[in-house]
Amino acid sequence: MSVAAGSSSTLPRRRPSGRKALLATLMLLVAVASAFPLLWMVLSSLKTTAESMQVPPVWIPRTPTFDAYEKVAGVVNVGRSMWNSLVIATITTAGILVTSMMAGYAFAKYSFPGRTLLFSALLATMFLPPIVTLIPLYRMVGSIGLNASLAGIIVPNLANAFGIFLMRQFIAGVPDDLIDAARMDGASELLILFKIVAPTVAPAIAALALFAFVYHWNSYLWPLTVLQGNADSYPIVISLSRLLSYNRGAMNTGLVMAGATLAVLPPLILFVFLQRFFVDSIVSSAVKG
Amino acid sequence: MTNGYRASAGIMLAPAVTLIGVFILLPMLLTVWLSFNDWSTQTPFAEARFVGLANFQDIFGSTSVGRDFKGALVNTAIYTALSVAIILPLSVLFGLLVHQRDVGGGTLLRTVLFSTYMVPMIAVALVWSKLYSPSEGPFNQMLGLVGVSPQPWLSSPRSALISIVLLNVWQQVGYFTVLAIAGLTQIPGSLYEAATLDGANRTEQFRFITLPLLRRTLLFSAVIAIINAVQVFEPVALITQGGPVGSTNVLTYHIRRVGIERAQGGLGSAMAVMLMLSLIVVVCALFAFMNRKDDE
Numbered sequence: 001m002s003v004a005a006g007s008s009s010t011l012p013r014r015r016p017s018g019r020k021a022l023l024a025t026l027m028l029l030v031a032v033a034s035a036f037p038l039l040w041m042v043l044s045s046l047k048t049t050a051e052s053m054q055v056p057p058v059w060i061p062r063t064p065t066f067d068a069y070e071k072v073a074g075v076v077n078v079g080r081s082m083w084n085s086l087v088i089a090t091i092t093t094a095g096i097l098v099t100s101m102m103a104g105y106a107f108a109k110y111s112f113p114g115r116t117l118l119f120s121a122l123l124a125t126m127f128l129p130p131i132v133t134l135i136p137l138y139r140m141v142g143s144i145g146l147n148a149s150l151a152g153i154i155v156p157n158l159a160n161a162f163g164i165f166l167m168r169q170f171i172a173g174v175p176d177d178l179i180d181a182a183r184m185d186g187a188s189e190l191l192i193l194f195k196i197v198a199p200t201v202a203p204a205i206a207a208l209a210l211f212a213f214v215y216h217w218n219s220y221l222w223p224l225t226v227l228q229g230n231a232d233s234y235p236i237v238i239s240l241s242r243l244l245s246y247n248r249g250a251m252n253t254g255l256v257m258a259g260a261t262l263a264v265l266p267p268l269i270l271f272v273f274l275q276r277f278f279v280d281s282i283v284s285s286a287v288k289g
Numbered sequence: 290m291t292n293g294y295r296a297s298a299g300i301m302l303a304p305a306v307t308l309i310g311v312f313i314l315l316p317m318l319l320t321v322w323l324s325f326n327d328w329s330t331q332t333p334f335a336e337a338r339f340v341g342l343a344n345f346q347d348i349f350g351s352t353s354v355g356r357d358f359k360g361a362l363v364n365t366a367i368y369t370a371l372s373v374a375i376i377l378p379l380s381v382l383f384g385l386l387v388h389q390r391d392v393g394g395g396t397l398l399r400t401v402l403f404s405t406y407m408v409p410m411i412a413v414a415l416v417w418s419k420l421y422s423p424s425e426g427p428f429n430q431m432l433g434l435v436g437v438s439p440q441p442w443l444s445s446p447r448s449a450l451i452s453i454v455l456l457n458v459w460q461q462v463g464y465f466t467v468l469a470i471a472g473l474t475q476i477p478g479s480l481y482e483a484a485t486l487d488g489a490n491r492t493e494q495f496r497f498i499t500l501p502l503l504r505r506t507l508l509f510s511a512v513i514a515i516i517n518a519v520q521v522f523e524p525v526a527l528i529t530q531g532g533p534v535g536s537t538n539v540l541t542y543h544i545r546r547v548g549i550e551r552a553q554g555g556l557g558s559a560m561a562v563m564l565m566l567s568l569i570v571v572v573c574a575l576f577a578f579m580n581r582k583d584d585e
Contacts, residue, residue: 103305136319
């Protein structure tokens with residue numbers, strides 16, 4: 001960023017105000033277009049049923065009401081679903097953090113035969129669309145008795161290639177001297193990893209945690225396939241998908257929008273507070289990769 | 290680099306390698322094996338009966354199985370091509386808007402653009418199904434304001450697939466914009482200074498400096514965009530169920546319907562293998578194309 005800022009300020013450019021106005025207009029247009037669907041979602045969730053059905057559509061609800069949210073609670077067990085999503089996303093994220101840090105450390109700091117080959121094989125799975133493994137995985141999880149349960153959603157996702165890749169990139173930058181000094185003091189390798197290496201790569205760990213949490217909070221295909229109609233274990237995204245089939249007409253627009261708002265809030269709130277980590281880790285995964 | 294820690298390496302790698310091996314690599318190999326077998330997803334793997342290439346003949350044959358699969362393959366190809374063709378140029382344009390320093394607010398724009406990437410696809414599908422609503426939806430109303438007649442969006446076989454592409458673009462473009470910004474940040478400012486001294490205008494600078502130096506970023510973006518695009522599932526499962534008249538029947542949706550819901554595990558696996566092969570071919574072709582350009 002500093003390079004870019006420096007370069008544009010030192011450049012002897014003429015800046016006609018027309019160009020600035022054009023840039024500002026374009027930026028505003030893009031921002032409005034990007035924000036519009038979510039804005040519409042929140043506004044519609046606050047409309048009365050009559051307002052939702054009006055043609056042409058009402059933009060701003062005249063008397064904002066939370067009726068739609070109450071109705072969502074009547075159709076879907078919101079508390080239970082939110083809790084399921086929280087359990088799935090939290091445990092999966094914790095697992096990914098541990099397995100990624102351990103493997104990332106091994107790939108970054110040990111040399112062993114077949115290291116490059118093993119890393120490439122793991123990395124290749126990052127580019128495999130989940131549908132390619134879905135059918136046998138569904139059968140496997142069923143045959144070990146984990147289908148229709150939260151464990152069936154969680155266990156197959158406890159490790160992934162992206163996490164290992166990200167951790168390896170960052171742990172490789174930790175000085176060997178730091179690790180060797182700890183070894184001299186007789187610390188075990190696991191202790192070194194979690195007590196000495198982990199704090200120095202904390203931003204990367206935070207980024208991975210957020211990525212994993214949001215990804216598994218939002219995940220739909222695998223939970224839908226594993227649960228096969230066990231509504232007690234539904235995460236919020238699957239519960240919400242039932243809102244649309246509940247009533248397809250315009251009458252339920254408020255209901256659908258209220259449900260969507262509820263599902264969007266947790267990942268969006270996390271993002272607003274921690275977006276720096278998200279952005280940094282995407283940039284490093286692209287630039288260093 | 291530290292030598293002599295082979296035992297530790299084993300311990301450190303065991304959890305991740307075991308999990309990825311069992312839950313990704315093993316099922317991938319099973320998919321390949323099952324594609325040569327007649328197998329119902331309701332039965333144990335031991336019940337699979339070897340049938341050679343019969344599944345592949347079926348999915349490329351002239352029966353309804355073949356017609357549906359070929360339709361899904363074509364839909365997925367169109368969907369992927371459109372997604373990449375719209376997302377990449379937009380990501381560069383938006384990246385330039387965020388990266389430039391003449392007008393403030395770039396970081397705020399990045400935040401707004403990237404926030405949509407956090408929204409669960411299921412919520413995107415729910416919200417957009419209402420935005421597209423022909424009568425009470427705001428899109429047709431806005432089109433009306435600029436004098437365009439109402440569009441059928443998701444309800445017509447001619448526009449349903451592109452409507453799903455658009456909602457996908459809206460959700461994903463922020464992620465690719467961040468990638469583009471990362472690429473733009475890597476370009477040394479001195480190149481632009483030199484070009485300005487040589488009298489190159491902004492368009493020339495974009496064509497001869499920015500675009501060539503963004504090639505690696507764009508290749509990476511294209512690969513990720515393709516892999517994301519073939520995974521489209523939620524809007525199809527939720528809103529269109531593959532219709533109207535099969536126009537949004539894409540591979541992830543179709544493979545799941547055949548392999549899980551109809552329990553035709555062998556057929557579904559053959560389709561999954563074809564998807565995997567197509568992806569490998571497309572990605573290799575992209576890299577080959579880029580390498581040839583590098584040689585020029």
